[in-house]
Amino acid sequence: PPTRCTDFDMAYFQSYSHVGIHEEMIKDRIRTETYRAAITQYQSSIAGKVVVDVGCGTGILSIFCALAGAKRVYAVDASEIAIQANEVVKANNLSDKVIVLHGRVEDVEIEEEVDVIISEWMGYMLLYESMLGSVVVARDRWLKPGGLILPSHASLYMAPITHTERYSESIDFWRNVYGIDMSAMLPLAKQCAFEEPSVETITGENVLTWPIVVKHVDCYTITTQELESVTARYKFTSMMRAPLHGFAFWFDVEFSGPAILPTNSHTQSLRSSITASDTNSLGSSQSKKRVKSDEVLILSTAPEEPPTHWQQTLLYFYDPIEVNQDQVIEGSVTLSQSKENARFLNIHLEYASAGRSFVKESVMR
Amino acid sequence: PPTRCTDFDMAYFQSYSHVGIHEEMIKDRIRTETYRAAITQYQSSIAGKVVVDVGCGTGILSIFCALAGAKRVYAVDASEIAIQANEVVKANNLSDKVIVLHGRVEDVEIEEEVDVIISEWMGYMLLYESMLGSVVVARDRWLKPGGLILPSHASLYMAPITHTERYSESIDFWRNVYGIDMSAMLPLAKQCAFEEPSVETITGENVLTWPIVVKHVDCYTITTQELESVTARYKFTSMMRAPLHGFAFWFDVEFSGPAILPTNSHTQSLRSSITASDTNSLGSSQSKKRVKSDEVLILSTAPEEPPTHWQQTLLYFYDPIEVNQDQVIEGSVTLSQSKENARFLNIHLEYASAGRSFVKESVMR
Numbered sequence: 001p002p003t004r005c006t007d008f009d010m011a012y013f014q015s016y017s018h019v020g021i022h023e024e025m026i027k028d029r030i031r032t033e034t035y036r037a038a039i040t041q042y043q044s045s046i047a048g049k050v051v052v053d054v055g056c057g058t059g060i061l062s063i064f065c066a067l068a069g070a071k072r073v074y075a076v077d078a079s080e081i082a083i084q085a086n087e088v089v090k091a092n093n094l095s096d097k098v099i100v101l102h103g104r105v106e107d108v109e110i111e112e113e114v115d116v117i118i119s120e121w122m123g124y125m126l127l128y129e130s131m132l133g134s135v136v137v138a139r140d141r142w143l144k145p146g147g148l149i150l151p152s153h154a155s156l157y158m159a160p161i162t163h164t165e166r167y168s169e170s171i172d173f174w175r176n177v178y179g180i181d182m183s184a185m186l187p188l189a190k191q192c193a194f195e196e197p198s199v200e201t202i203t204g205e206n207v208l209t210w211p212i213v214v215k216h217v218d219c220y221t222i223t224t225q226e227l228e229s230v231t232a233r234y235k236f237t238s239m240m241r242a243p244l245h246g247f248a249f250w251f252d253v254e255f256s257g258p259a260i261l262p263t264n265s266h267t268q269s270l271r272s273s274i275t276a277s278d279t280n281s282l283g284s285s286q287s288k289k290r291v292k293s294d295e296v297l298i299l300s301t302a303p304e305e306p307p308t309h310w311q312q313t314l315l316y317f318y319d320p321i322e323v324n325q326d327q328v329i330e331g332s333v334t335l336s337q338s339k340e341n342a343r344f345l346n347i348h349l350e351y352a353s354a355g356r357s358f359v360k361e362s363v364m365r
Numbered sequence: 366p367p368t369r370c371t372d373f374d375m376a377y378f379q380s381y382s383h384v385g386i387h388e389e390m391i392k393d394r395i396r397t398e399t400y401r402a403a404i405t406q407y408q409s410s411i412a413g414k415v416v417v418d419v420g421c422g423t424g425i426l427s428i429f430c431a432l433a434g435a436k437r438v439y440a441v442d443a444s445e446i447a448i449q450a451n452e453v454v455k456a457n458n459l460s461d462k463v464i465v466l467h468g469r470v471e472d473v474e475i476e477e478e479v480d481v482i483i484s485e486w487m488g489y490m491l492l493y494e495s496m497l498g499s500v501v502v503a504r505d506r507w508l509k510p511g512g513l514i515l516p517s518h519a520s521l522y523m524a525p526i527t528h529t530e531r532y533s534e535s536i537d538f539w540r541n542v543y544g545i546d547m548s549a550m551l552p553l554a555k556q557c558a559f560e561e562p563s564v565e566t567i568t569g570e571n572v573l574t575w576p577i578v579v580k581h582v583d584c585y586t587i588t589t590q591e592l593e594s595v596t597a598r599y600k601f602t603s604m605m606r607a608p609l610h611g612f613a614f615w616f617d618v619e620f621s622g623p624a625i626l627p628t629n630s631h632t633q634s635l636r637s638s639i640t641a642s643d644t645n646s647l648g649s650s651q652s653k654k655r656v657k658s659d660e661v662l663i664l665s666t667a668p669e670e671p672p673t674h675w676q677q678t679l680l681y682f683y684d685p686i687e688v689n690q691d692q693v694i695e696g697s698v699t700l701s702q703s704k705e706n707a708r709f710l711n712i713h714l715e716y717a718s719a720g721r722s723f724v725k726e727s728v729m730r
Contacts, residue, residue, distance in 0.1 A: 064543075
């Protein structure tokens with residue numbers, strides 16, 4: 001039975017009815033160009049095939065797929081923006097190819113199996129918004145065995161960071177305000193600035209050491225249950241002496257074929273035929289990409305990469321902790337869908353280093 | 366009887382309990398330095414006197430007044446931030462001078478008359494937030510005849526503007542999105558971008574001609590009834606041929622003594638004594654300042670001045686109108702407190718030029 005559409009879901013869909021949010025996403029060239037490149041790379045898997053675009057928004061990815069030769073694209077969105085997507089499709093004379101369905105993937109009906117699922121489902125910290133669940137529902141309802149999911153994999157990373165500038169700006173600022181000592185503001189200033197995760201752009205210089213992978217998602221196999229709660233233990237060794245201000249989270253997604261070839265022989269032959277017909281496309285075959293990983297298209301939101309509208313998500317401590325070079329920073333982090341509103345993300349961070357330990361709970365709303 | 370404290374008022378006060386909003390205001394150096402300069406200019410009217418700071422926030426203006434020699438400063442704020450203000454005052458050993466009152470000016474008790482009211486009450490478009498009403502209440506409850514109000518006067522300006530860049534960015538953008546004609550988005554894009562007033566920074570180059578004064582406020586005499594609805598007729602003559610995109614609103618406030626000397630002889634002598642004792646202060650006397658207007662301190666948020674956190678408020682048309690040089694642009698604008706929530710501002714704009722006319726209704730929430 002489909003999950004219930006809550007008032008929170010309605011508010012969530014409503015938030016996507018405003019044009020500004022789509023403008024911001026489309027204007028993120030890293031995001032949109034990478035999706036377009038992926039469609040080009042997989043053109044031979046899309047041409048003549050049936051595609052579903054989960055959360056189509058204004059319909060731009062659906063139209064890219066139609067222009068890449070898709071036989072039919074089901075553009076699904078539960079937000080009112082679907083009405084606009086339909087207008088755009090009509091104005092581009094693509095109504096015979098792109099079928100806009102205004103509703104949840106749980107509720108709309110598609111009367112055939114699909115070859116490809118495309119979706120831009122990633123939220124801040126990858127998992128915020130919990131939209132990946134909709135991709136899983138679409139996959140389980142409609143994707144042919146051996147079908148393609150774009151993107152196919154996602155990884156959430158975490159690293160300790162130092163960011164004295166940011167800390168000074170919001171916190172130390174109060175120590176001398178036009179000559180007045182307003183340090184009495186510090187406790188509330190820290191709470192207001194750092195209680196919740198903060199979406200902001202940092203650079204590689206803020207990062208104290210190599211990141212760990214908090215969660216690796218294989219879109220071909222992930223289940224919605226797995227997404228309800230994700231826990232990772234971390235153990236970092238600081239590469240420098242610096243004040244540790246907290247942790248940064250970012251993600252990347254990868255556009256690859258199914259990692260595990262299905263044992264079913266029907267789908268195996270389907271996979272082979274995709275690979276075989278792929279030679280004249282720009283992007284070369286999937287199996288090749290699985291081997292030569294430098295040819296796999298990756299959309300990265302890492303601090304050392306050009307900034308995207310996702311930026312990075314920062315979890316600040318209320319007070320910085322001085323760490324030495326080679327000092328070990330360890331603990332665990334749990335990201336779970338809020339029980340109250342599955343679109344919210346509860347973050348439980350445990351930290352221990354040099355005899356200090358604490359727990360920080362926060363919610364991304 | 367004091368006006369009722371509504372749920373909307375509670376939400377309004379709540380919005381000022383977050384530190385970030387105070388950080389932004391304090392970091393606006395144009396704002397904070399001008400207030401500090403005004404306190405210095407009027408030091409002789411403040412030293413040894415009783416001051417009330419309406420909406421004191423973190424208490425910075427109250428502390429400036431205490432440091433300028435005020436005998437007593439009542440720092441009033443209905444937001445929880447008053448608790449912080451009290452902590453700051455204590456930490457600065459000013460508890461004997463600065464008395465923080467956590468409540469509305471309608472509800473708190475001050476057992477003496479005050480010599481000076483200081484308040485930073487200005488909202489976007491001057492009148493948004495309707496906080497000037499609180500200054501009027503404080504004045505009518507506590508200010509001595511002939512007392513000083515800082516700032517003393519405020520003017521709201523309006524001018525026609527051209528802003529092709531901004532229009533293109535949000536609207537024309539949809540005409541060609543990665544090669545796809547998404548013009549079908551235009552009606553909703555216009556609505557989303559331009560239905561509500563937009564707070565943004567423009568420059569003098571965006572302004573088509575000299576502004577008109579929509580409303581001039583004398584804080585010594587204004588009544589709350591007068592603030593419920595403000596109407597101005599406008600008639601501009603464009604100084605150039607350009608697409609007219611809408612109107613910009615901005616304000617300035619002036620730090621002067623009462624413009625109309627009271628007829629009451631007691632207060633007249635009081636005024637004279639203030640003027641007489643003013644000669645050794647940095648800022649010279651008030652009567653002098655009324656004459657030499659270039660010595661009056663003004664806090665301006667005009668497009669040609671350095672930007673402040675108020676920026677300017679733009680009211681865009683859904684479609685630009687080509688105007689010729691010397692073309693007349695006329696109509697009227699009415700700003701009124703929303704009946705539903707007096708903190709909101711209803712804006713009724715009537716426009717007529719070259720045979721075209723229309724009405725635009727919007728709400729600043």
